[in-house]
Amino acid sequence: MPSHSHPHSHPHGNHGHDHPHAHDHAAACGSAGNCNNCNNCNNCGDASAPTPAAADGALLLRIPAMDCPTEEALIRQALADVADLGRLQFDLAARTLAVDAPPATWGAVTAAVARAGFTSELLSAPPSAEATASARRRERTRLLAALAVALGAELLHAIGPDDAVWHAAGMLFAAVAIALSGFAVLGKGLASLARWRLDINALMSVAVIGAFVIGQWPEAAMVMALYSLAELIEAASVARARQAITGLLALSPTQAEVRQPDGSWRHMDAKAVAPGDTVRVKPGERLALDGTVSTGRSAVDQSPVTGESIPVDKGPGDPVFAGTVNQSGALEFRVTRSATDTVLAGIIHAVEAAQSQRAPTQRFVDRFASIYTPAVFVLALAVALGAPLLLGWPWLAAAYKALVLLVIACPCALVISTPVTVVSGLAAAARRGILIKGGVHLEQARRLRVMALDKTGTLTAGHPRLVAQQWMADDLDPMRWRRVARSLAARSDHPVSRAIAAGLAGEASEAQQPLPVDDFGAEVGRGVQGRVDGHELILGNHRWLHERGLCTPALEAAMQAHEAQGHTVSLLADAHRVLALFAVADTPRASAREAVAELQALGVRPVMLTGDNPVTAQAIAATLGITDVRAQLLPHDKQAAVAALGEPGTVGMVGDGINDAPSLAAAAVGFSLGAAGTDTAKEAADVLVMNDDLRRVAETLRLSRRTHGLLWQNITLALGIKAVFFGLAVFGSATMWMAVFADMGASLLVVGNGLRLLRR
Numbered sequence: 097m098p099s100h101s102h103p104h105s106h107p108h109g110n111h112g113h114d115h116p117h118a119h120d121h122a123a124a125c126g127s128a129g130n131c132n133n134c135n136n137c138n139n140c141g142d143a144s145a146p147t148p149a150a151a152d153g154a155l156l157l158r159i160p161a162m163d164c165p166t167e168e169a170l171i172r173q174a175l176a177d178v179a180d181l182g183r184l185q186f187d188l189a190a191r192t193l194a195v196d197a198p199p200a201t202w203g204a205v206t207a208a209v210a211r212a213g214f215t216s217e218l219l220s221a222p223p224s225a226e227a228t229a230s231a232r233r234r235e236r237t238r239l240l241a242a243l244a245v246a247l248g249a250e251l252l253h254a255i256g257p258d259d260a261v262w263h264a265a266g267m268l269f270a271a272v273a274i275a276l277s278g279f280a281v282l283g284k285g286l287a288s289l290a291r292w293r294l295d296i297n298a299l300m301s302v303a304v305i306g307a308f309v310i311g312q313w314p315e316a317a318m319v320m321a322l323y324s325l326a327e328l329i330e331a332a333s334v335a336r337a338r339q340a341i342t343g344l345l346a347l348s349p350t351q352a353e354v355r356q357p358d359g360s361w362r363h364m365d366a367k368a369v370a371p372g373d374t375v376r377v378k379p380g381e382r383l384a385l386d387g388t389v390s391t392g393r394s395a396v397d398q399s400p401v402t403g404e405s406i407p408v409d410k411g412p413g414d415p416v417f418a419g420t421v422n423q424s425g426a427l428e429f430r431v432t433r434s435a436t437d438t439v440l441a442g443i444i445h446a447v448e449a450a451q452s453q454r455a456p457t458q459r460f461v462d463r464f465a466s467i468y469t470p471a472v473f474v475l476a477l478a479v480a481l482g483a484p485l486l487l488g489w490p491w492l493a494a495a496y497k498a499l500v501l502l503v504i505a506c507p508c509a510l511v512i513s514t515p516v517t518v519v520s521g522l523a524a525a526a527r528r529g530i531l532i533k534g535g536v537h538l539e540q541a542r543r544l545r546v547m548a549l550d551k552t553g554t555l556t557a558g559h560p561r562l563v564a565q566q567w568m569a570d571d572l573d574p575m576r577w578r579r580v581a582r583s584l585a586a587r588s589d590h591p592v593s594r595a596i597a598a599g600l601a602g603e604a605s606e607a608q609q610p611l612p613v614d615d616f617g618a619e620v621g622r623g624v625q626g627r628v629d630g631h632e633l634i635l636g637n638h639r640w641l642h643e644r645g646l647c648t649p650a651l652e653a654a655m656q657a658h659e660a661q662g663h664t665v666s667l668l669a670d671a672h673r674v675l676a677l678f679a680v681a682d683t684p685r686a687s688a689r690e691a692v693a694e695l696q697a698l699g700v701r702p703v704m705l706t707g708d709n710p711v712t713a714q715a716i717a718a719t720l721g722i723t724d725v726r727a728q729l730l731p732h733d734k735q736a737a738v739a740a741l742g743e744p745g746t747v748g749m750v751g752d753g754i755n756d757a758p759s760l761a762a763a764a765v766g767f768s769l770g771a772a773g774t775d776t777a778k779e780a781a782d783v784l785v786m787n788d789d790l791r792r793v794a795e796t797l798r799l800s801r802r803t804h805g806l807l808w809q810n811i812t813l814a815l816g817i818k819a820v821f822f823g824l825a826v827f828g829s830a831t832m833w834m835a836v837f838a839d840m841g842a843s844l845l846v847v848g849n850g851l852r853l854l855r856r
């Protein structure tokens with residue numbers, strides 16, 4: 097059994113495609129039940145699960161008014177009392193809920209949903225994307241009609257004579273407009289009030305009903321229509337941000353051409369293709385599955401998966417990915433993963449999961465809004481009661497002013513701005529082949545001041561080659577001993593051993609079988625040992641030989657010469673003396689030097705971490721422009737080094753995700769390169785760079801800074817507009833619909849601002 101001296105402690109798992117990710121929705125906009133202010137949450141960055149399938153034995157409900165994760169949380173709470181329920185799958189975009197439950201409980205489920213304040217209807221099949229889209233269109237038409245009728249009410253009020261008939265007509269117009277646009281808002285608002293929750297729906301409901309009661313019915317109608325319309329537009333904008341991600345999924349075709357046992361080719365559903373099957377793609381076609389090329393050569397455009405714009409040449413043995421486009425030649429490949437398990441599916445899943453986590457700024461905004469909204473409620477109440485009593489204002493004027501304040505209090509723009517910006521940032525990163533596992537990491541990346549970079553496989557390509565061998569004793573038959581060395585090296589899959597084994601095998605003239613190795617063992621950070629052909633041998637680095645007292649000044653001088661060129665030296669020794677020296681060379685990655693320079697330009701200090709010896713490490717670091725090198729580190733030393741490199745929260749780490757899981761986890765933000773190429777789940781890393789381009793690390797930091805900038809621009813913008821209107825309302829003559837209009841404007845402004853991240 098081949099042994100690997102890297103501690104593979106790392107749990108192997110996939111991204112968990114069966115992850116019940118509907119559970120994360122509640123957290124998407126306002127931690128569950130705490131999103132007091134957000135009716136707009138249908139717009140929040142929550143990831144909508146794929147439309148729930150109406151599996152047998154599942155109850156599928158359409159809940160028309162459910163468009164916010166807060167509401168989802170309410171329904172969840174209500175359903176908690178119902179016994180025997182399985183998984184709940186919420187789809188806020190389609191407004192459906194699928195419940196795994198025996199039919200006997202269905203009555204209890206609908207009753208619980210009704211108790212939470214929602215009407216529901218039974219569906220036999222999940223609504224299609226077109227159905228959802230056409231429902232959106234109908235809603236838009238309805239709201240535009242409501243706006244027109246509300247304008248009519250304003251008009252009647254402005255030009256109509258002051259008599260009862262005209263008043264009645266105006267009132268009727270207003271009522272129709274409110275009914276057209278505001279039923280859902282009023283329903284949810286009253287339900288919230290009944291539970292003593294001051295959310296946006298409650299706010300709007302009080303404002304509209306209040307305005308109606310004090311005789312400002314055209315105003316009430318305008319407020320309702322504009323507010324509902326603004327919400328719809330925001331929802332569409334957020335849908336766009338999310339589509340940037342789910343659009344990726346549409347990239348992999350549903351059909352694949354599969355070889356049949358009789359040798360013929362047949363088009364099949366990609367989901368039905370099993371690993372091991374052979375699939376072919378013609379030039380210009382998109383791949384439906386992941387695999388390894390078996391025949392053919394072609395250039396493949398991998399931009400959907402890795403973000404790299406230049407097509408990559410593929411030949412037999414190379415990995416190919418679902419969603420990528422075959423360009424020049426026909427390819428046949430052996431499928432390595434089922435359709436639900438492809439790298440692309442993993443990306444989409446991870447980004448969806450990332451969206452449902454709250455970034456720190458989002459949490460801050462929620463906390464702020466949850467204090468701010470009730471505070472303004474109290475202030476409005478104080479104006480309505482205090483101004484007439486203390487300042488002698490007319491009651492009606494004071495009540496109107498109070499209602500204007502309520503509308504101004506609506507923190508839509510504030511609440512909507514952060515999730516849109518964060519989701520856009522995550523989507524923009526995903527498009528560049530950078531997978532960020534949560535808004536937290538996107539926000540954190542800008543704080544990094546030190547970047548620890550693993551040497552082997554990160555700064556270098558990780559495919560060292562044997563470049564020199566030197567036999568230290570005259571009495572050895574090199575032919576025979578090369579075979580011995582190769583046999584020992586071949587037992588390890590450490591890159592250094594592999595390079596030695598491969599280099600020596602390439603030299604073997606006849607087909608020499610490797611010799612058996614007994615008592616094989618690997619020593620982390622040192623090398624391997626075993627008994628070959630009756631000799632107790634070790635193959636390892638200077639450190640190990642030195643510890644065993646086998647080192648001599650002459651040997652050190654010989655090693656020094658190789659190490660100064662950046663080569664890694666391994667020594668073959670028996671119990672008494674050193675027999676041979678092997679030097680392997682690893683080439684720095686093409687983009688590494690540039691990547692290091694980019695990090696430095698961002699004010700981030702690059703530090704090389706390696707288990708290799710200091711001289712070799714220094715030599716390689718020098719070619720890359722890195723001055724700070726920490727060498728001869730064991731895996732746990734690396735972890736300690738990461739922790740000691742800077743203030744907590746400021747040290748990032750880039751590794752290959754396999755042997756450096758502990759240090760990746762210790763870093764504030766852990767980056768892993770080449771994530772598309774390996775099966776290993778990169779669970780320890782926070783950011784996965786799909787291709788091998790180290791420059792994506794600096795790009796992530798830049799994106800993080802831009803996102804942060806936009807977040808605060810948006811927060812300032814939203815609050816600034818509020819402040820202006822607050823002043824106007826208190827000291828001037830701002831009307832209610834002006835306040836709503838301003839809020840709508842502010843919301844659209846911040847949403848548009850956030851979506852700018854999506855532009856390349």
Ligand SMILES: Nc1ncnc2c1ncn2[C@@H]1O[C@H](COP(=O)(O)OP(=O)(O)OP(=O)(O)O)[C@@H](O)[C@H]1O
Pocket residue numbers: 101102550551552553588589590592593618619620621622623624635636637664665666705706707708709729730731755
């Ligand atoms: N199985 C092995 N065969 C040969 N040499 C080994 C082996 N294991 C460790 N070594 C020696 O120990 C050194 C440190 O190994 P370690 O695995 O800790 O670091 P690495 O992964 O090679 O480098 P980096 O830390 O830069 O990723 C290697 O450079 C090599 O010289």
Ligand SMILES: [Zn+2]
Pocket residue numbers: 638642647648652
């Ligand atoms: Zn020595």
